[in-house]
Amino acid sequence: MHGFRKAAGAAGALLLVVFVSLFSPAPTAAAADATPLIHWVNPFIGTSSGGNTFPGATLPFGMAQLCPDMSPKRVNGGACYVYNLHHIDGFSMTHLSGTGCTNYGDVFFTATTGPVQTHASQYHFTFSHKNETALPGYYQVFEKTWGVNAELTTTLRCGMARFTFPAGKAANILVPISHVMTSQSHPCHLQFVDHRTLTGYVTSDVFCSAWPPLPVYFAMQFSKAPSHLGMWKGDTITPGQMQADMKNQNPAIGAYVTYAAGSEPQTIEVRVGISFISVNGAMRNLKGEMQTWNFDGYRSTAEAIWNKALSVIKVSGGSDNHRINFYTGLYHALLNPTVFDDIDGRDIGYDNKIHHVAPGHKHMYANLSGWDIYRSEVPLLTVIAPKKMADIAQSIVEMARQSGIIGRWPAANRPGAVMVGDPLSIVMATTWNAGIHNFDIKQAYAAMLHMAKLHHKRHFSASCNVASAEEYDIAFAALAGIARQLHHFREAAILTEWAQQYRVMYNPVTRFMQPRLANGAWVPIFEKTTWGPHYVEGTAWEYIWLVPQDVAGLVNLLGGDRPFCQRLDEFFNDNHYDAGNEPDLQAPFLYDYACEPWRTQEVVAFEADRCFTNTPGGLAGGGNDDCGEMSSWYILSQLGLYMVDPGRPDTTWELCTPRFREAVIRLGSPYAKGSFTITAAGAGGSNVYIHSAELNGRPINKPWIAASAVVWPEELCTKRSVNTRISIGHPLRRMCLRPCLRTRRQICWQLTMAALPGRSRT
Numbered sequence: 001m002h003g004f005r006k007a008a009g010a011a012g013a014l015l016l017v018v019f020v021s022l023f024s025p026a027p028t029a030a031a032a033d034a035t036p037l038i039h040w041v042n043p044f045i046g047t048s049s050g051g052n053t054f055p056g057a058t059l060p061f062g063m064a065q066l067c068p069d070m071s072p073k074r075v076n077g078g079a080c081y082v083y084n085l086h087h088i089d090g091f092s093m094t095h096l097s098g099t100g101c102t103n104y105g106d107v108f109f110t111a112t113t114g115p116v117q118t119h120a121s122q123y124h125f126t127f128s129h130k131n132e133t134a135l136p137g138y139y140q141v142f143e144k145t146w147g148v149n150a151e152l153t154t155t156l157r158c159g160m161a162r163f164t165f166p167a168g169k170a171a172n173i174l175v176p177i178s179h180v181m182t183s184q185s186h187p188c189h190l191q192f193v194d195h196r197t198l199t200g201y202v203t204s205d206v207f208c209s210a211w212p213p214l215p216v217y218f219a220m221q222f223s224k225a226p227s228h229l230g231m232w233k234g235d236t237i238t239p240g241q242m243q244a245d246m247k248n249q250n251p252a253i254g255a256y257v258t259y260a261a262g263s264e265p266q267t268i269e270v271r272v273g274i275s276f277i278s279v280n281g282a283m284r285n286l287k288g289e290m291q292t293w294n295f296d297g298y299r300s301t302a303e304a305i306w307n308k309a310l311s312v313i314k315v316s317g318g319s320d321n322h323r324i325n326f327y328t329g330l331y332h333a334l335l336n337p338t339v340f341d342d343i344d345g346r347d348i349g350y351d352n353k354i355h356h357v358a359p360g361h362k363h364m365y366a367n368l369s370g371w372d373i374y375r376s377e378v379p380l381l382t383v384i385a386p387k388k389m390a391d392i393a394q395s396i397v398e399m400a401r402q403s404g405i406i407g408r409w410p411a412a413n414r415p416g417a418v419m420v421g422d423p424l425s426i427v428m429a430t431t432w433n434a435g436i437h438n439f440d441i442k443q444a445y446a447a448m449l450h451m452a453k454l455h456h457k458r459h460f461s462a463s464c465n466v467a468s469a470e471e472y473d474i475a476f477a478a479l480a481g482i483a484r485q486l487h488h489f490r491e492a493a494i495l496t497e498w499a500q501q502y503r504v505m506y507n508p509v510t511r512f513m514q515p516r517l518a519n520g521a522w523v524p525i526f527e528k529t530t531w532g533p534h535y536v537e538g539t540a541w542e543y544i545w546l547v548p549q550d551v552a553g554l555v556n557l558l559g560g561d562r563p564f565c566q567r568l569d570e571f572f573n574d575n576h577y578d579a580g581n582e583p584d585l586q587a588p589f590l591y592d593y594a595c596e597p598w599r600t601q602e603v604v605a606f607e608a609d610r611c612f613t614n615t616p617g618g619l620a621g622g623g624n625d626d627c628g629e630m631s632s633w634y635i636l637s638q639l640g641l642y643m644v645d646p647g648r649p650d651t652t653w654e655l656c657t658p659r660f661r662e663a664v665i666r667l668g669s670p671y672a673k674g675s676f677t678i679t680a681a682g683a684g685g686s687n688v689y690i691h692s693a694e695l696n697g698r699p700i701n702k703p704w705i706a707a708s709a710v711v712w713p714e715e716l717c718t719k720r721s722v723n724t725r726i727s728i729g730h731p732l733r734r735m736c737l738r739p740c741l742r743t744r745r746q747i748c749w750q751l752t753m754a755a756l757p758g759r760s761r762t
Contacts, residue, residue, distance in 0.1 A: 421471025580623020
C-alpha cells in the first residue's frame with residue numbers, strides 16, 4: 001500500500017473568520033486532528049508529468065537523500081523516478097528535488113538474488129505501486145524480479161537500507177559505483193577495509209554538467225559478514241578482490257557481497273555515510289549518526305523530525321485531498337537547500353579548501369536554486385525557518401568570500417551560472433529585510449554590489465536579453481534597499497535608476513517587453529507565445545509582468561489601472577499564464593496593485609485548484625518543482641498570502657483568499673514567540689472572494705498587509721460571503737496606495753467604487 005493517507009470527499013462550505021492574538025499559543029482547533037502530519041504527505045505527488053520530485057527517504061534539508069533510481073536513459077532530465085515506469089535500477093544517496101537538469105545519483109547500490117550481475121539491464125527490477133510505500137523519512141518497495149523487500153530510511157548525512165531476501169536463494173548486495181544519474185561518472189574508487197566495510201568515492205558531473213565534476217565519498221557497512229565478496233571491472237568479475245579503480249569514464253567498476261542461501265528468509269541491513277570532503281569524513285558521519293543496527297529506531301526518529309518540521313503550519317478544515325496537497329507542498333519546500341558540512345562542522349569550500357561552518361551558525365548549505373526559490377520559497381522560509389535562512393544567507397556570503405562571485409545556482413561547492421540575473425542577491429536582501437540579521441551583511445553587500453556592477457556593465461546594452469534585463473532590475477532594486485539601510489545613499493540612487501531599465505524595453509506599439517537591436521531599433525520579428533532566445537523559460541506574454549520591484553510604474557507604463565487590468569484579463573483568459581514555471585508566478589497578484597483584488601482572489605484559487613492535485617502529475621500543472629519553489633507558491637496561496645517583491649525593505653504580503661478554515665503558523669527566533677493565525681469560516685470550494693478583513697481587530701482597507709505583521713503576530717480576521725465580489729475593505733469604496741520606484745516620495749493612488757463586478761474564468 002501507499003504510505004500516504006487516502007483522500008475523502010470535499011468538505012462543505014463554512015463561514016470564514018480569522019483571528020490571532022499577540023504571543024498566543026496555537027489554538028486548540030488547529031491541533032484537534034490527531035493524525036500525524038506525515039500521513040498527510042504523499043511523496044508520489046510530482047513524480048510524473050515533469051514534476052521531477054522523488055519518493056525516497058530524507059530529512060528536512062538533508063545531505064543524504066536516499067531514493068530509488070530508474071535508468072537515466074528512461075527518465076526525463078532532472079528526474080530519478082517517474083511514476084508511470086515500472087523498472088528501478090537501485091538506490092543512491094544524493095539527489096535534488098524537482099530540477100530540470102540531471103544531477104547526483106551518487107553512491108549507488110541495490111539488492112539481487114542468484115548470480116552476481118554487473119549491468120543495470122541485468123540487475124534492475126520490476127515493481128508494482130501496490131507494493132510500494134512512501135512517507136517522509138521512509139521508502140519501501142518490493143523488488144518483484146528478485147523477491148526482495150527493500151526499505152530505506154535516513155539521518156542527516158547517512159542512510160540505511162533493510163533488505164529482506166527470500167529463502168532458498170543466494171542474497172547479493174551490489175555496489176555499481178559507476179552508476180550515476182548524470183551523463184557519466186568520472187574517476188571512482190572502491191576498497192574493502194574488511195569483510196563488512198566498503199569505502200570509496202565516485203566522481204560525477206555537477207548540475208546541468210555546467211561545472212567540473214565533483215567527488216562524493218562514502219563509508220558503507222553491512223550488518224553481517226558475507227560468504228563471498230569481490231569486485232568487477234566491465235564484464236570481468238574477480239572474487240576476493242579487495243580494491244578497484246576507474247581512471248577515466250570506463251570500464252565501469254563495482255563491488256559485491258554475497259550471502260549463502262538459507263532455509264528461511266534473511267534480512268541484511270546496509271548503512272552508508274557520505275561526505276563531500278573525504279572517506280574519513282564519511283566514516284565520522286556514519287559513526288556519529290548511525291552507530292547501531294536499529295532500522296526501526298532511525299525510521300521512528302526520522303518520522304518524529306518530519307512531524308515537528310511540518311507542524312510549523314497547522315491547518316484545519318478542507319477535504320482530505322486538500323490537506324494532502326498542502327502538507328505535501330510543505331514537505332517539498334523543506335527538502336532544499338541541503339546541508340553541506342560534515343558532523344564535525346567542516347565543509348569543502350568553493351575554493352576546494354577545507355573550511356568550518358562560520359561562528360554563530362549551525363550549517364553550511366548548498367544546492368541553492370536561486371533563480372527559482374527567491375520568488376516564493378525564500379519568503380516562506382523566512383517565516384517558518386528563520387534560523388536556517390540565516391545560515392543560508394551566510395552560506396552565500398562564504399561562497400562570495402571563497403570564490404569571488406555569487407553564483408546563480410550553486411550546486412555543491414560549484415557556484416553555478418545556470419539561468420539569469422542575480423537571484424541570490426535578492427535572497428540575501430529578502431532575508432535581511434525579514435529581520436534575520438545573523439549574517440555578515442557588510443560582506444554580503446560588498447559582494448552583491450560587485451556582482452551588480454559586473455552585470456550592469458556586461459549586459460545592459462541596447463540589445464540586451466529581456467529576461468536577463470528584468471531579472472537584473474529586480475536584483476538592483478533589492479540591493480538599493482540594502483544600500484539605503486546601510487546609509488550608502490549615492491549607490492542606492494544609482495541602483496534605483498538601474499532598476500528601471502525595463503522601461504526602455506517596453507514597446508507601446510506591440511505592448512510587449514521587446515528586445516532591441518544594437519542601433520536601438522526594435523527587433524522586427526519576435527515570438528510572443530513560445531520560448532525564445534530573448535525570454536528565458538517563458539514567453540513575451542509572461543515577461544510583461546516581471547517587474548515586481550516597480551508594479552506601480554508598470555501600471556502607469558501600460559496606461560493606468562483599467563488598461564493594466566484589461567491586459568491581465570487577456571493574459572489569463574487566453575491561457576498565456578504558465579502555472580508550471582517561475583517567470584509569471586506573481587502575475588495573479590498584480591490585480592491587487594490596480595484596485596481589482598477580487599480578480600487576484602478568483603485567479604489564484606482557480607489556478608491552485610487546477611494545478612495542484614493529489615495525483616503523481618498533480619504538481620504545478622506538470623512543471624518542475626524546482627527544489628520546492630512551485631510547492632512554496634501553493635503553500636502561500638492556500639494561506640492567503642503572497643509576496644510579490646520580497647527584496648523590497650518595506651515589502652508587503654498580498655492578500656488572497658485563505659483556503660482553510662484555520663491556519664496557525666508557529667513562529668520562532670528572531671521573531672516574537674507565539675503564532676500567527678489565519679481563521680476563515682467557509683473556506684474552500686467555491687468561496688473565493690474576501691468580503692472584509694481585520695488585523696488585530698482593525699479593518700483592513702487595502703488588499704495587503706505589512707510583512708512584519710505576520711512575524712510579529714497580530715490578529716488577522718477575514719470574512720467572506722459566498723456570492724459576493726466585493727473587495728477587501730469598505731463595501732462601497734477602497735483606496736489603493738502604492739509607491740512608485742521612480743521617486744520615493746511619489747504616491748500612485750486611485751479611489752474606485754467597489755461595486756465593479758468580478759469576472760469568472762472562461
